[in-house]
Structures are given as C-alpha cells and as structure tokens.
Amino acid sequence: MNKARRNPFNVFASHAVLLTYTLIALFPVFVILINSFKTRKAIFREPLALPSSDSFSLIGYQTVMKQGDFFLYFQNSMIVTVASLFFVLLFGAMAAFALAEYRFKGNTLMGLYLALGIMIPIRIGTVAILDLMVSTGLVNTLWALILVYTAQGLPLAVFILSEFMRQVSDDLKNAGRIDGLSEYTIFFRLVLPLVRPAMATVAVFNMIPIWNDLWFPLILAPAEETKTLTLGSQVFIGQFVTDWNAVLSALSMAILPVMILYVIFSRQLIRGITSGAVK
Amino acid sequence: MNGKRIKWHIVVFLAPAVLVYTAIMIFPLFNTLRLALYSEVDQVRVFTGLDNFRTLFGDPRWSESFWNALGNNFWFFLIHMLVQNPIGILLAAILSHPRLRFAALYRSAIFVPTILSFVIIGFAWKLILSPIWGIAPDMLDAIGLKFLYAPWLGKEEYALTTLALVSVWQFVGIPMMLIYAALLSIPEEVLEAGEIDGITGAAAFWKIKLPLILPSIGIISILTFVGNFNAFDLIYAAQGALAGPDFSTDILGTFMYRTFFGFQLQLGDPHMGSAIAAAMFGIILIGVCLYLFGIQTRMRRYQF
Structure with missing residues (x-):
C-alpha cells in the first residue's frame, strides 16, 4: 500500500x-x-x-581565559538556571496539585489567573520590576534573576502539570488517605513521583530560555560578579570586537555548554514537544 | 461536610506560586501600566493622564521613532509568517513520512539553532555576513552569484530583512516540531481512506493533512506574534541598542530599552519607557484576543 x-x-x-x-x-x-x-x-x-x-x-582561548571571567559567568548561569528550575517545579507542582485535586471556591478563576502569564510576556513589566528590585535591594544579585525566571516559568508549569495530575488515579490517593497519610505526604510521596516525566518536560522547556536570556541579566544584574554567561559573552565580544581569535573562542565557549545540555536532553525535549505538551 | 472551615493545605499548596507570580509578574505589569500615566517634572512624579501616549503617538520627536519601530516590528513578524512557518511546515511534512531514514538525526540537527542564545546567533551571522571576513561573498562567488552580495547588515534597506531571516533560521525548529507532532497524530486510517479515493502524495497533503493541522498553525502564528512583538535580544546583540544603521532595525523592544535607559546624550525616562511597554502590552493583547475569539473558536477541530 x-x-x-x-x-x-x-x-x-x-x-x-x-x-x-x-x-x-x-x-x-x-x-x-x-x-x-x-x-x-x-x-x-x-x-x-x-x-x-x-x-x-x-x-583566542588564551585571551578569553586571561581577560574574561568565564568560569564565574558559567557558575552564575548555572546557579540561576538550576535554582529557577527548582522553584518553578516545586511551586508549580504544588499549585497544580491544589488546582487539580481539590474542589474549592474560585478554583477555575485561580486557574485562569495563573494562566494569564502564558501569553503575556513578563518583559512588559520590566520598568516596575526594576523599581521593585531596587527598592528591595535585590539589584545585582542572582536572586533578582531567580525570582523573575520563577515567575516567568510558573504559568506554563502550572498549566502543564495540572493536566497531568488530573490523570493520577483517585484510588491511589484515597488509599493513602485511608492509611492516614497527610495531604502533604500524598503530594510528595505518591503524586510527585508519578508526574516526573511531565516535570522533566517542564524543566527542559524552561531551561533554554533562562540560560539564553539577555534582557533581564542586562537590566537587573549587570555587575561583574553577577554576569551570566550570555551577558558575559555579549560584553566580552563587544570589547574585543577586533580580536577575531578571542571573539570566535568566546562564541565557541558559549556554544559548548548549551550543546552538551542539548545532547543530554534532546530526546526529552523533542518528546515533550511532540507529545503535545503545548496544546 | 465541613466546607466552611478553611482547608489550610490548599492555601499552603497555592501560596508560594501565587505570591511569586503576583509579586514579580502581575503587580509589576499593572504598575508599569500605571507608571505610564505619570511624568517626572523637576524630579517630582506627577500624574499626567494620557499625556505620555499623546507624546508617543503624536509628538514628532517621539512618534517618528515609535511608528518606525512599530512598522519594523510588523515587517519582522510578516517575514516570520511568510518564511519561517512555510519552511517549518515543509520540513515537518517531509519528516513525517513513514519509514524515512535518519528522521531523528535531521530533526535534532535542524533544532540546534533554536537552542543557541541570540548573542551567539547575532555575532555568528554578523561575522559570516561581514565583508571583512568574506565568507558570504566567497560562497556566492563559488556559485557565480557574487554580484548579489552586499554588506546586508550595514545597509538600511536590507538590514531588518536580513535580521528577520536570521531569526527565522534560528526558530524554524519550533514550527517544524509542532507541525510534525500534529501530522503524526493523524490516524493512518484517514490517509488510507483518502488513498482508496485516489488522493495521494501532494494532493493528500493539501486536501487531508493541511486542514487537519490548521489549529496547530494557528497556535504557531500566535506564538510567533507574541515572540516577535517582545523581541529584543537578537537586534541588540547584532546591531546594539541604537538598532543601526540609522534605526532601520529598531523594533519595539529596542526602542523601549533605549527610552528606559537612555542612550548617548538622552537621559533614560522610565515613564516614557512604561508608555511604550503599555503600547506593546496593548498590541500583544489585541493579537491574543483576535486569535482566541476570532480564529480559535471558528476553527474546526477533529477528534480521532
């Protein structure tokens, strides 16, 4: 045929x-x-x-090593990405569980409220975010970035995770309740392990935009000791524009970590996209 | 049962997400919209209503840049719709052939640019297209088309289109993946039924598959729209905050950045910056609403 x-x-x-x-x-x-x-x-x-x-x-690599603090930038990017993912997943899963599991007044409304941020980019609020970070003294700390990326990632995380949590069997949770488990234990011990694949999808979706973002590092944390790898390479290349060896080496060093992550996670990423996580 | 009592565990589960989301996303969003209604006069913040918007849309000092950025942004979006999405659909259609060899390999390779940062992409293309290095002119020379070469990023009439195409090159993986997923979900029986009626090959694509993947194309369009209208990084990485040559690549994101932080001799103005952000918010909102109420509800969906 x-x-x-x-x-x-x-x-x-x-x-x-x-x-x-x-x-x-x-x-x-x-x-x-x-x-x-x-x-x-x-x-x-x-x-x-x-x-x-x-x-x-x-x-070129020697110049980069001498002139730029790429290990520090890398470390900053790593801290920001891992911490943001941790909070997106933890807070996102908790909220998703509440929305999927319990019937309470305002459940639908809360779901809609949290979903607003899927379509509206957080960058629109940059002016006020900077104000807020200045007044709380978080400017030029990694916390500023972690908080922003957590807020940015939550809407989609809650949306995807609550879809998956609705599929977790009620019998299992009720069995747990009869055994006297608290709601917290049911969430952490029974439900979380079952939605691990969905959590991995959410993590992979969030990882790349956070790692690659230039806007918020540039605005909220441009100090030397808080530069991320993306901002660090941008600034470095801007300064060494005529030193082609250094520019090409800096670009290669910025490509390398992302490529390694991609090789590790590409199956997860592609499976996540093609399984219709973004419907 | 005891529905009146507050169930504390629900509050505990919801609180962290709602607090962070409200404090860092929703509150600043509305605060930005509010700041757009103020101005700074002699270092005091005064309420000026819609004056900032009148300045932005009407005062020639501002409106020229604003309409320029908005027009550029629409062109940027148009190129994505006309180039990125058709290429994405074509690649997905080929990839979704059953028993195509190396499909996974192609898929992963074509997705590589999507995962790289704008900084890398911007500089890499800047170097490749640069007349100093000469990769682009030499390659055109090799196929006898050298006369076509121009320093694209340095010419006002080409720079924006060139950057839009670079962005298309970067993001083509996303429509490809989403359409690919949609095509895979079409059941074999539907295609076989078409085959029995003599619909095969290209006809099967136009008459059976394309109507079935229209909802996915709608989602891709709105994602592209939102992404393009808050784009910034690629232009900034390739052309700097001034979005040269002569603002020909200026889009709303770079315009807002310049206004907010100031550039060269002009001081930063958070209130005008907020006004531009509010305009971007309005445009994105209109786009999303058009999609949700105008397109999505009218689209026929098929359940298998």
Whole structure:
C-alpha cells in the first residue's frame, strides 16, 4: 500500500531537502567552531578550511581565559538556571496539585489567573520590576534573576502539570488517605513521583530560555560578579570586537555548554514537544 | 461536610506560586501600566493622564521613532509568517513520512539553532555576513552569484530583512516540531481512506493533512506574534541598542530599552519607557484576543 507514497524520486528529493536544510542549520556553528582553533592569518585566508597543524592555534582561548571571567559567568548561569528550575517545579507542582485535586471556591478563576502569564510576556513589566528590585535591594544579585525566571516559568508549569495530575488515579490517593497519610505526604510521596516525566518536560522547556536570556541579566544584574554567561559573552565580544581569535573562542565557549545540555536532553525535549505538551 | 472551615493545605499548596507570580509578574505589569500615566517634572512624579501616549503617538520627536519601530516590528513578524512557518511546515511534512531514514538525526540537527542564545546567533551571522571576513561573498562567488552580495547588515534597506531571516533560521525548529507532532497524530486510517479515493502524495497533503493541522498553525502564528512583538535580544546583540544603521532595525523592544535607559546624550525616562511597554502590552493583547475569539473558536477541530 505504500507504493503510491514511496517512489525512489520522492525519497531522494526528501533527503535532498532535509540535508540541505541541515547544512544551513549547522553551517554557522561549524564555521565558528573550526575557526576558533586557527591562527589569525588562517582565519582570514581560508575561513572554511579545517585547522591543520600549520594553522592550529589556541591563542583566542588564551585571551578569553586571561581577560574574561568565564568560569564565574558559567557558575552564575548555572546557579540561576538550576535554582529557577527548582522553584518553578516545586511551586508549580504544588499549585497544580491544589488546582487539580481539590474542589474549592474560585478554583477555575485561580486557574485562569495563573494562566494569564502564558501569553503575556513578563518583559512588559520590566520598568516596575526594576523599581521593585531596587527598592528591595535585590539589584545585582542572582536572586533578582531567580525570582523573575520563577515567575516567568510558573504559568506554563502550572498549566502543564495540572493536566497531568488530573490523570493520577483517585484510588491511589484515597488509599493513602485511608492509611492516614497527610495531604502533604500524598503530594510528595505518591503524586510527585508519578508526574516526573511531565516535570522533566517542564524543566527542559524552561531551561533554554533562562540560560539564553539577555534582557533581564542586562537590566537587573549587570555587575561583574553577577554576569551570566550570555551577558558575559555579549560584553566580552563587544570589547574585543577586533580580536577575531578571542571573539570566535568566546562564541565557541558559549556554544559548548548549551550543546552538551542539548545532547543530554534532546530526546526529552523533542518528546515533550511532540507529545503535545503545548496544546 | 465541613466546607466552611478553611482547608489550610490548599492555601499552603497555592501560596508560594501565587505570591511569586503576583509579586514579580502581575503587580509589576499593572504598575508599569500605571507608571505610564505619570511624568517626572523637576524630579517630582506627577500624574499626567494620557499625556505620555499623546507624546508617543503624536509628538514628532517621539512618534517618528515609535511608528518606525512599530512598522519594523510588523515587517519582522510578516517575514516570520511568510518564511519561517512555510519552511517549518515543509520540513515537518517531509519528516513525517513513514519509514524515512535518519528522521531523528535531521530533526535534532535542524533544532540546534533554536537552542543557541541570540548573542551567539547575532555575532555568528554578523561575522559570516561581514565583508571583512568574506565568507558570504566567497560562497556566492563559488556559485557565480557574487554580484548579489552586499554588506546586508550595514545597509538600511536590507538590514531588518536580513535580521528577520536570521531569526527565522534560528526558530524554524519550533514550527517544524509542532507541525510534525500534529501530522503524526493523524490516524493512518484517514490517509488510507483518502488513498482508496485516489488522493495521494501532494494532493493528500493539501486536501487531508493541511486542514487537519490548521489549529496547530494557528497556535504557531500566535506564538510567533507574541515572540516577535517582545523581541529584543537578537537586534541588540547584532546591531546594539541604537538598532543601526540609522534605526532601520529598531523594533519595539529596542526602542523601549533605549527610552528606559537612555542612550548617548538622552537621559533614560522610565515613564516614557512604561508608555511604550503599555503600547506593546496593548498590541500583544489585541493579537491574543483576535486569535482566541476570532480564529480559535471558528476553527474546526477533529477528534480521532
């Protein structure tokens, strides 16, 4: 039956289109990476050649290591991302459980209120957020970023997690109640482990935008000791614009952690998107 | 039973999320809208009603930049709709063929740009398109099209379109994935029924699959709209806060940033910044409402 849908020409054309687009997608990344390992001369003479024993050089990376505090930036990004994810998941799951499990007055309204933020970007409130952070003394601390990203991630987290929590069997929870478990124990011991796949999806969805954000680090925490990797590379590249070795190496070092995360989590991410988590 | 008593565990479960969300997102949002109604006169905050908006839309010193940014933003959005989404649908349609080899590999590779930060993307393309490095002109030369080359990011008439296409290149993975998921959820029987009626290949796509994935295309459109109208990072990373050359790549996000923080000799003005934010809020709200009430409710959904 598949004859009609599969003829050799179609197969060939499909691969040709996909391969072309794959090359277009990966080409810039590839060019940046190979040139970061070359001498300045080689970068300009043959930008598309792989580094050879003649043209190999780590001078760019040496400049980056000397001039920029990339380990600190990396550490800041890590702290902000992990802490934000932790709070998004914990608070999001708790609220989702309350909405999915209990019937109380205003349940639907509360659900709608929390869902507002899915469509309205938090950036609109930047002026007042900065005001708030200044008046609470949180400017130029990582806490400012963690709080903002937690608030930003919560709406979608609550929405997705409550969908999943509705599917957890009532019998299981009621059995727990008969055994005298408190509502808290039921949530942490029985329900949370069952929605772990959904939690992973939410985490992966939130991770990349938080890690890559430039807007809030730039506005809320631009101090040297709180720069994230994204902001740090932006500033570094801005200062070293004419030092091509350094710029290319800084770009490669910014690409590396995200690529590692992607390789680890890509199956989760793709499964999350294709399972219709965003409906 | 004892419904009158406050069930404390519900409060405990809801409180952290509601508090953080209200304090950091909802409250600042409304506070920003409120700040848009004030101005600073001699370092004192005074209520001026809608004056800021009158200035923003009407005073030539401001309105020129505002309409320029808004127009650019619409062009930015239009390019995404006309280029990103069709390419995404095409790739998804090819990927969703049953028994296509290496499908997972293609999928993961095409999604790579989406996970990279705007800073990386902005600079990488800036370098590649740069006339100094010469990768773009050399490659065009290799296929005999060198006459087409221009320093795209440096020319007023091309810069915005170039950046929009870079953004399309970055985000094409998202429509591709969502459409791919929608196509996979079409049951085989529907396609077989079509086949029996002689509808195969391209006809099957236009007549059967496309109508079935329309709701997903609607969602992608609204996501694109919201994303584009609060975009900032790519323009800032590639062209700086001045959104050069000569503001030709200025969009609402960069305009708001400049107004709020000031640039060169102009001082930052949080109240005008808030007014621009309020305008962005209005535009996004109109878009979302149009989608929710105008498009989504009219779309036919099929349950299998």
